[in-house]
Amino acid sequence: xxxxxxxxxxxxxxxxxxxxxxxxxxxxxxxxxxxxxxxxxxxxxxxxxxxxxxxxxxxxxxxxxxxxxxxxxxxxxxxxxxxxxxxxxxxxxxxxxxxxxxxxxxxxxxxxxxxxxxxxxxxxxxxxxxxxxxxxxxxxxxxxxxxxxxxxxxxxxxxxxxxxxxxxxxxxxxxxxxxxxxxxxxxxxxxxxxxxxxxxxxxxxxxxxxxxxxxxxxxxxxxxxxxxxxxxxxxxxxxxxxxxxxxxxxxxxxxxxxxxxxxxxxxxxxxxxxxxxxxxxxxxxxxxxxxxxxxxxxxxxxxxxxxxxxxxxxxxxxxx
Amino acid sequence: xxxxxxxxxxxxxxxxxxxxxxxxxxxxxxxxxxxxxxxxxxxxxxxxxxxxxxxxxxxxxxxxxxxxxxxxxxxxxxxxxxxxxxxxxxxxxxxxxxxxxxxxxxxxxxxxxxxxxxxxxxxxxxxxxxxxxxxxxxxxxxxxxxxxxxxxxxxxxxxxxxxxxxxxxxxxxxxxxxxxxxxxxxxxxxxxxxxxxxxxxxxxxxxxxxxxxxxxxxxxxxxxxxxxxxxxxxxxxxxxxxxxxxxxxxxxxxxxxxxxxxxxxxxxxxxxxxxxxxxxxxxxxxxxxxxxxxxxxxxxxxxxxxxxxxxxxxxxxxxxxxxxxxxxxxxxxxxxxxxxxxxxxxxxxxxxxxxxxxxxxxxxxxxxxxxxxxxxxxxxxxxxxxxxxxxxxxxxxxxxxxxxxxxxxxxxxxxxxxxxxxx
Numbered sequence: 001x002x003x004x005x006x007x008x009x010x011x012x013x014x015x016x017x018x019x020x021x022x023x024x025x026x027x028x029x030x031x032x033x034x035x036x037x038x039x040x041x042x043x044x045x046x047x048x049x050x051x052x053x054x055x056x057x058x059x060x061x062x063x064x065x066x067x068x069x070x071x072x073x074x075x076x077x078x079x080x081x082x083x084x085x086x087x088x089x090x091x092x093x094x095x096x097x098x099x100x101x102x103x104x105x106x107x108x109x110x111x112x113x114x115x116x117x118x119x120x121x122x123x124x125x126x127x128x129x130x131x132x133x134x135x136x137x138x139x140x141x142x143x144x145x146x147x148x149x150x151x152x153x154x155x156x157x158x159x160x161x162x163x164x165x166x167x168x169x170x171x172x173x174x175x176x177x178x179x180x181x182x183x184x185x186x187x188x189x190x191x192x193x194x195x196x197x198x199x200x201x202x203x204x205x206x207x208x209x210x211x212x213x214x215x216x217x218x219x220x221x222x223x224x225x226x227x228x229x230x231x232x233x234x235x236x237x238x239x240x241x242x243x244x245x246x247x248x249x250x251x252x253x254x255x256x257x258x259x260x261x262x263x264x265x266x267x268x269x270x271x272x273x274x275x276x277x278x279x280x281x282x283x284x285x286x287x288x289x290x291x292x293x294x295x296x297x298x299x300x301x302x303x304x305x306x307x308x309x310x311x312x313x314x315x316x317x318x319x320x
Numbered sequence: 321x322x323x324x325x326x327x328x329x330x331x332x333x334x335x336x337x338x339x340x341x342x343x344x345x346x347x348x349x350x351x352x353x354x355x356x357x358x359x360x361x362x363x364x365x366x367x368x369x370x371x372x373x374x375x376x377x378x379x380x381x382x383x384x385x386x387x388x389x390x391x392x393x394x395x396x397x398x399x400x401x402x403x404x405x406x407x408x409x410x411x412x413x414x415x416x417x418x419x420x421x422x423x424x425x426x427x428x429x430x431x432x433x434x435x436x437x438x439x440x441x442x443x444x445x446x447x448x449x450x451x452x453x454x455x456x457x458x459x460x461x462x463x464x465x466x467x468x469x470x471x472x473x474x475x476x477x478x479x480x481x482x483x484x485x486x487x488x489x490x491x492x493x494x495x496x497x498x499x500x501x502x503x504x505x506x507x508x509x510x511x512x513x514x515x516x517x518x519x520x521x522x523x524x525x526x527x528x529x530x531x532x533x534x535x536x537x538x539x540x541x542x543x544x545x546x547x548x549x550x551x552x553x554x555x556x557x558x559x560x561x562x563x564x565x566x567x568x569x570x571x572x573x574x575x576x577x578x579x580x581x582x583x584x585x586x587x588x589x590x591x592x593x594x595x596x597x598x599x600x601x602x603x604x605x606x607x608x609x610x611x612x613x614x615x616x617x618x619x620x621x622x623x624x625x626x627x628x629x630x631x632x633x634x635x636x637x638x639x640x641x642x643x644x645x646x647x648x649x650x651x652x653x654x655x656x657x658x659x660x661x662x663x664x665x666x667x668x669x670x671x672x673x674x675x676x677x678x679x680x681x682x683x684x685x686x687x688x689x690x691x692x693x694x695x696x697x698x699x700x701x702x703x704x705x706x707x708x709x710x711x712x713x714x715x716x717x718x719x720x721x722x723x724x725x726x727x728x729x730x731x732x733x734x735x736x737x738x739x740x741x742x743x
Contacts, residue, residue, distance in 0.1 A: 012516075089632070111635070111636045112635065113519070113634055113636075169518060
């Protein structure tokens with residue numbers, strides 16, 4: 001078993017073996033979550049603080065349940081309503097919390113790199129729950145677990161990621177992870193929603209859904225933010241749906257057993273047709289949510305093990 | 321009082337020479353070159369003696385942000401960096417946009433700064449791009465150029481009238497070319513690195529758009545114009561055309577765009593956040609080449625002090641700018657050591673050309689020129705410790721970096737303002 005990280009800041013820092021370690025452990029937590037007991041004491045005695053500087057219902061709930069199932073003391077801080085509004089800087093907030101001796105900090109922040117900055121200033125394990133347009137590592141890991149369980153492997157698959165790539169941390173983490181695991185990654189979307197020079201990341205770029213979806217094993221749809229639909233990036237919602245919304249006709253170009261994924265929350269009728277999202281033979285969107293809890297349990301468990309080992313190696317509680 | 325520097329490698333940007341010799345100064349001016357030993361003798365031990373650096377990009381926190389940099393701290397930093405003349409920027413709070421503010425700045429400078437200080441003035445009131453400042457009064461009060469710095473004048477009518485008025489006064493206008501809509505909110509240059517880090521980015525083409533616009537207005541009005549802070553290869557052909565067409569245009573680049581590239585930002589290091597953002601390595605090399613060929617005339621420090629608080633923020637929110645008065649010389653020596661330019665060429669860019677363009681004394685080693693001199697060892701290695709900088713703000717991208725090139729002594733008007741008697 002290999003997992004050497006002190007924090008989970010992004011997929012970029014992970015070795016493929018470490019990704020495998022997380023997924024293997026997550027598999028066992030899937031079983032636990034499906035059992036009647038649903039409890040472990042892996043994080044017993046540890047304090048987990050969820051700091052969400054950006055609105056989130058699903059991810060925060062997922063981290064909260066994951067922590068509670070592992071026996072951690074979980075606290076949610078609604079950062080939007082708190083001292084940030086009073087002008088306190090991110091660093092000061094971090095130092096204040098750090099003084100309360102948390103063990104796991106789960107952080108979401110609207111600015112890229114903010115979680116990395118925070119991780120430098122605290123002496124506990126930090127999990128990135130999404131930073132700006134940068135990374136969302138647990139989302140990529142849960143997507144990977146879903147794919148691996150559905151397809152029986154996580155390599156040599158053709159994965160199409162469709163939609164607003166430019167503003168998506170989910171897409172970035174996913175394309176890095178899928179690349180590391182030696183898959184063929186395609187990005188599909190209008191050029192106005194593609195990051196610059198994205199073709200240099202070892203991916204294939206398409207602006208036509210039918211071409212891009214051809215023979216894909218996995219179709220990953222991304223949410224299109226409402227504020228991007230005002231004519232600045234795409235002409236209109238209906239034109240977007242016509243050209244890039246996933247419907248049965250477009251999906252027919254993928255492999256017959258291709259699975260459909262979405263990180264949620266979905267805009268039905270914008271990026272995905274409702275009937276596809278609900279098709280139990282194709283859509284694995286609910287499974288993704290289930291895998292999310294298991295993956296977050298696995299990630300926090302592994303980080304806590306490293307944290308405890310670190311502390312044991314350095315007496316007097318000094319573990320910088 | 322007479323002093324002779326002997327056994328010195330004299331770097332003469334005007335004659336384009338780099339040769340051993342001696343230099344004599346008397347009563348604040350250079351009185352002779354290779355004219356024998358006279359007065360106090362300083363044996364330079366074969367190190368370089370050159371005209372002091374004339375730095376046209378210095379921001380000082382007075383008025384408004386004295387906690388970031390004062391005239392005293394900047395002056396000490398300049399002296400330690402071999403800068404004998406600072407041309408200071410008007411992007412203060414409030415902006416230097418009235419003769420009264422200019423008088424305040426001049427008074428503060430003359431009281432506490434050990435080097436020569438000249439001030440630029442804002443082009444429009446409050447750098448807001450709407451009404452031109454009292455250019456005539458400001459010139460009388462000593463303004464050496466007019467610029468709104470990183471605030472681009474977007475209204476072409478306002479800009480063209482300000483240029484026309486400036487031309488009638490023979491005033492120099494400095495532009496920082498950038499398309500303000502393209503670059504709004506940008507923290508880095510668009511491309512692979514920006515995409516990987518998920519940071520808001522601006523296309524390098526935005527600089528060329530800004531430059532082409534400015535050059536069209538220069539052609540229209542005939543004003544003397546210096547484009548500063550050029551950083552992209554895309555902008556160079558436009559500059560070349562303007563010069564070939566005989567427009568009164570010169571160009572500048574700042575030291576960070578000559579020595580760093582976008583990848584130096586690494587893991588969101590905010591000390592590498594500058595404006596315009598760092599560019600690709602290809603752009604950096606194109607800038608260095610343009611300095612070597614003379615297409616770019618002037619290198620400046622773009623010295624922009626920022627306190628720790630304004631830098632210890634997520635990259636997008638952090639303030640832009642870096643201090644550079646003390647690192648300009650060793651950083652520029654990288655270009656020399658890399659074989660991209662020679663010392664006389666470098667000294668044209670940091671001393672002779674800025675002095676001439678701004679109508680200031682300096683930049684020369686000839687008889688009668690002011691005894692503004694820097695003695696430096698071009699090869700002396702050291703590791704930069706930011707907390708040893710004289711600037712109040714320590715935001716240098718070179719912290720912990722190995723550098724070569726050390727200032728041993730600085731003289732302003734014949735007075736030694738930096739260095740001991742060990743030279």
